[in-house]
Amino acid sequence: MNRIAIIGAGVSGLTMGRLLATHASVTVFESDSRPGGLIKCARVDGNLFHTCGGHVFNTRREDVLDFFWGIFDRDRDFVKADRNSVVKMPDGAEIPYPIENHAYMLDDDTLRAVIADVAGMRAAGSEPANFEEFLRKQFGDTLYRLYFGPYNRKVWRRDLSDVPLSWLEGKLPMPAPEEILYNNIRRVKEKAFVHSSFYYERQGGSQFIADTLAEGLDLRCSSPVSRLDRQADGGWLVDGERSEDP
Numbered sequence: 001m002n003r004i005a006i007i008g009a010g011v012s013g014l015t016m017g018r019l020l021a022t023h024a025s026v027t028v029f030e031s032d033s034r035p036g037g038l039i040k041c042a043r044v045d046g047n048l049f050h051t052c053g054g055h056v057f058n059t060r061r062e063d064v065l066d067f068f069w070g071i072f073d074r075d076r077d078f079v080k081a082d083r084n085s086v087v088k089m090p091d092g093a094e095i096p097y098p099i100e101n102h103a104y105m106l107d108d109d110t111l112r113a114v115i116a117d118v119a120g121m122r123a124a125g126s127e128p129a130n131f132e133e134f135l136r137k138q139f140g141d142t143l144y145r146l147y148f149g150p151y152n153r154k155v156w157r158r159d160l161s162d163v164p165l166s167w168l169e170g171k172l173p174m175p176a177p178e179e180i181l182y183n184n185i186r187r188v189k190e191k192a193f194v195h196s197s198f199y200y201e202r203q204g205g206s207q208f209i210a211d212t213l214a215e216g217l218d219l220r221c222s223s224p225v226s227r228l229d230r231q232a233d234g235g236w237l238v239d240g241e242r243s244e245d246p
């Protein structure tokens with residue numbers, strides 16, 4: 001049986017470990033003393049903390065859902081919550097998320113600008129080349145200036161024109177101009193967009209996901225990998241240990 005080394009017991013390494021363990025002998029090396037990476041949690045004075053920021057589970061991908069609910073029990077292990085966010089406007093008004101479906105709540109000047117943007121979007125033609133262009137073409141310059149630009153620059157901490165379009169696929173709501181207008185006229189609050197609902201773990205926060213994924217894996221914690229050597233026959237030495245039997 002092939003041996004496969006995975007470096008890092010974050011959610012990616014643990015998931016790959018699970019997927020590959022059915023047809024290979026997998027070892028996961030983790031430099032930290034426990035699995036989880038960015039989704040790690042810690043208890044301080046009995047209280048649970050997401051040490052790198054809060055995490056929730058959501059996806060629209062059926063294959064990911066099948067994998068996930070094949071391991072976890074939706075009702076026993078998780079609580080489902082609907083997103084209930086608002087966007088605070090410069091004038092203090094609070095517009096529910098997603099902002100493009102609640103344009104009818106904007107002040108008159110802003111609403112007129114958004115309508116002009118949306119009406120012009122059909123004529124815009126060419127494919128966007130990057131994330132910034134995508135947001136401008138998708139939601140118009142007004143909503144880009146007021147919300148999508150500042151919000152996404154804050155979250156991703158980079159020039160949005162440097163973010164390639166390939167990164168976007170399946171991650172963001174992509175309503176057509178007709179949909180935006182329809183949703184506003186009909187006042188559709190829209191619960192089917194990408195991040196409209198989340199699953200929270202009932203116990204242990206996202207550490208519960210990491211610990212459960214790690215169950216049954218050959219996981220070596222406190223084992224930072226510092227050296228990889230490619231062998232003449234195509235195998236690898238991971239810190240001197242052979243990862244694949246010839």
Ligand SMILES: Cc1cc2nc3c(=O)[nH]c(=O)nc-3n(C[C@H](O)[C@H](O)[C@H](O)COP(=O)(O)OP(=O)(O)OC[C@H]3O[C@@H](n4cnc5c(N)ncnc54)[C@H](O)[C@@H]3O)c2cc1C
Nearest residue numbers: 008009010011012013029030031037038053055056224225
């Ligand atoms: C604040 C914040 C909130 C987020 N919220 C969400 C959310 O709600 N839902 C969501 O789906 N995603 C969310 N994300 C994204 C999510 O955290 C990441 O996509 C995901 O955790 C990445 O997992 P990973 O396994 O690829 O990497 P990591 O979690 O970074 O894991 C990498 C692991 O590799 C180990 N490692 C590194 N080098 C070595 C080495 N040489 N030897 C051995 N081990 C090594 C590290 O110790 C670490 O454990 C959020 C991210 C942030 C920052």
